Amino acid sequence: MDRVAHHLHAGCAAAALSPRRTGPARPARRLSRSPGARDRADLRSGGCGGAGHPRRPRMPDPADHARGRRALSDRLHRRGGRRARRHPELRLRPRRARRHPARAGRRRRALHGARHRDQDPMKTYCNPLPLPDYPRGMSTYGKEQDTSWWRRSGRRDFRETADPSVLYHDGAWYLYPSCGIAYVSTDFATWTHHPIEPRNPGYAPTIAKHRGAFLLTACNSPLWRAPHPLGPFERLGGFRKPDGSRLEGWLDPMIFPDEDGRLYLYWGISAPGIFGAELDPEDPTQLITEPKILFSHDPAHPWERSGDWNEDWDMNFNEGAWMFKRGGVYYLTYAGPGTQWTTYCMAAYVSDGPLGPFLPQRKNPFLATRHGLVNAPGHGCVVEGPGGSLWAFYTCLVNVNHMFERRIGMDPVWIDQDGDLASHGASELPGLLPGANAEPWKGNHAGLLPVTINRNCRASSEAPGRDAFYALDNSMRTWWQPAEGDPEPCLEINLQRNFSVSCARIIWTDEGLDYDRGVLPGPVRYVLEAALAEGGPWTPLCDRSASQQDMLIDYVEFAPATARRLRLRILGWPAGLRPALVSLTVFGISTAHPAMRREAQTGPST
Structure with a gap:
């Protein structure tokens, strides 16, 4: 070794x-x-x-996990949602016999050590992600924006990237952040820059695989389609409502292909809330259901109140909707209360259907860190990686020259015993790479x-x-x-x-x-x-x-x-x-x- x-x-x-x-x-x-x-x-x-x-949480038990999902289904039904669907994965599994604590501890330590011994040489990652050719800040073009967004006198030029959308395809990460796309990593440690067209479609790009093709859009951007994640992309046009009129103001969009072949669009910033609608799978620019508000700002949620101490009950920017599905449960994640605050974080609503009804998960926010070099982990995505592991890619804060001066990080997340998304927060120390740790809830720190x-x-x-x-x-x-x-x-x-x-x-x-x-x-x-x-x-x-x-x-x-x-x-x-x-x-x-x-x-x- x-x-x-x-x-x-x-x-x-x-x-x-x-x-x-x-x-x-x-x-x-x-x-x-x-x-x-x-x-x-x-x-x-x-x-x-x-x-x-932080202290390691109790290791989830599969039976606890199933009961958590069953409880979610029952809770949705009791709260007046449409009848919860019955899923085989929600059936209770028999509880495993409890191991002797000392033997269990020895077993965990043995597994923990083996995880490191298997890595030769040891490979790690560290936040913020080391991306080459960091793109130009969007607000430096023309410098016509509201002066209150600039932090230093003179409106100095800066670089930024944020709002990552990530696709795991053929053993590689494909990263599409704001201000310049795309980046690719095959070893999950080093990234290469692959400029594509459209080079900068707008803030908050989103990418999804649908029927063998790849769909790309961004804030108020047309929809694009390509046979490969890196293109070439053809322009399909803007989104249309069921009556054929143009959909206005699709900010922070997200395209979600469900397992049954149906396709959905999510979008929205601040008031009136986060929207969702179903798309025509044959013509993804066409909405086939009317836009529906899935949830709105709730000042009773402290993490949604603006300010570095969540002190402002009136101001909020719920944004960055992202949908993923695990075990028959739909997790609609979002960011709040605003990208310029150290309280920026990611939280989640859950449902048994892609368009709701949605309820906030019990433990929100699931990703939040206010202090340290890497803080304010907001607007991002949750994607499945090697071995079925879940990873959150997120925005983190710089906020020196401009409030949109930001960077990107990534860390493992998981579904806990109650069926809620959970994490250890944003990391700033070397961590184990995707695929190297089958049990991230025990900690993903590499020991340095x-x-x-x-x-x-x-x-x-x-x-x-x-x-x-x-x-x-x-x-x-x-x-x-x-x-x-x-x-x-x-x-x-x-x-x-x-x-x-x-x-x-x-x-x-x-x-x-x-x-x-x-x-x-x-x-x-x-x-x-x-x-x-x-x-x-x-x-x-x-x-x-x-x-x-x-x-x-x-x-x-x-x-x-x-x-x-x-x-x-x-x-x-x-x-x-x-x-x-x-x-x-x-x-x-x-x-x-x-x-x-x-x-x-x-x-x-x-």
């Missing part, structure tokens, strides 16, 4: 039991710029603000922790107000920016202890971006290095010095290395831009961990 798999397995259980911090992060300590004080500061221990993980957050650091230079420690404060809204004229900016981090490190997430921002003037994004070239003592010798961990790929967010894995100091050297960046580092997070495990001590004594296990 290789070293990284060994220390990931050993650290996973301890990391999963760490409580999640939900309070505000402690302010980072700013180092004195005088050399003497800097050296003394390097000897002091720094705080580590890495987030932990951040070793760089709020550590002592020093930089070759700093622009006014853009100090070096901003690269280590675990925030998407701050950044380190070197001073003008620094030919090779460098950031050095003192970990104060030895850590075995094996992957890193590097997030940049485009300071000076101006599309109209020809100042365009491009590759940032860098080298990440490690050393055991001040002054080196330095060993390269990741060499991107010759990179030709534009990666606004980069996530890299490398051979495990013991490090006490880390150094990032920035070697090149696009002309006209200023290098700006939002976050450098290196992940690993302490060499003082018992598993690492055993390895030092006995050698790596095989």
Whole structure:
């Protein structure tokens, strides 16, 4: 067994039991710029603000799951919905005999360890997703929008992508986000960009497979059809109501093909609510039922109230409807209360029919995270992946230049013992890839922790107000920016202890971006290095010095290395831009961990 798999397995259980911090992060300590004080500061221990993980929920029992679905059917019937259909999968299954707790614990630990041992080499993913060629922000075209949407003076250009719609087809993810489509991943870790036409059909694209073809639309966009997920697409036209008149205002649309061959359309933002209608399967532009409001804003639901504390009872943006079906139950997910708030989340209504009647599931929202680097997981989709696993792809927040400045993440979800959608929230640590974990409710964390957050650091230079420690404060809204004229900016981090490190997430921002003037994004070239003592010798961990790929967010894995100091050297960046580092997070495990001590004594296990 290789070293990284060994220390990931050993650290996973301890990391999963760490409580999640939900309070505000402690302010980072700013180092004195005088050399003497800097050296003394390097000897002091720094705080580590890495987030932990919530308590694992009870593992669902299949009989509980069936009873939950039966309870849903009965509840819909009691509340006056049309008679619940009888489904074979709702029949109760005999409860399995309870295992002895100690034996059950040993069995779970054995399975948990085997999951890591089977991965050679260990492969992980990390949010926000590292998509190449991040697209131009929609609001930068013409800059004619309401000035209240812009966060900084001057309406500065920015990049964004959000509102992901994902298709799992022939063993690959096909990702269609706002502002530029499409992306493909065959290993579920790395993504390639495949520009197609229509390149940018509008906000909130949606893709669906129907009768061997692929249907694509977006906010107020025509419907398109293609023989392959990447095209070529032919234009079919706009949607029409049953009387032949044009359907107006299909915002945040979603096309859902049911198992019986029937086809449905869902759409809507804010008032009056989320709509649904059936489409003609022969002519998908034609509605064959009148638009029906499936549910509306309910201020009794705290997660639907606007504001970072859900304080506004009057304002709401329920949006981003997404339908999927599991075990005869229809789950209509949606996002609220607004994409600019850290309270942005995903919740669900359930029904025994595609057009209702719908009731909110008992445990809402099913995906919500207010704090940390990856927060506000809203407007997205729930799709089936490898091995029948369920994955949520979602929007997450930046909100620095514009309130629509956003990124994309993904995490496993599941149906719990009560028949409700559930998750561990948005993750910001390395996780196990789709297909690698058959029991995500036990936790999907790969066992690696951040070793760089709020550590002592020093930089070759700093622009006014853009100090070096901003690269280590675990925030998407701050950044380190070197001073003008620094030919090779460098950031050095003192970990104060030895850590075995094996992957890193590097997030940049485009300071000076101006599309109209020809100042365009491009590759940032860098080298990440490690050393055991001040002054080196330095060993390269990741060499991107010759990179030709534009990666606004980069996530890299490398051979495990013991490090006490880390150094990032920035070697090149696009002309006209200023290098700006939002976050450098290196992940690993302490060499003082018992598993690492055993390895030092006995050698790596095989």
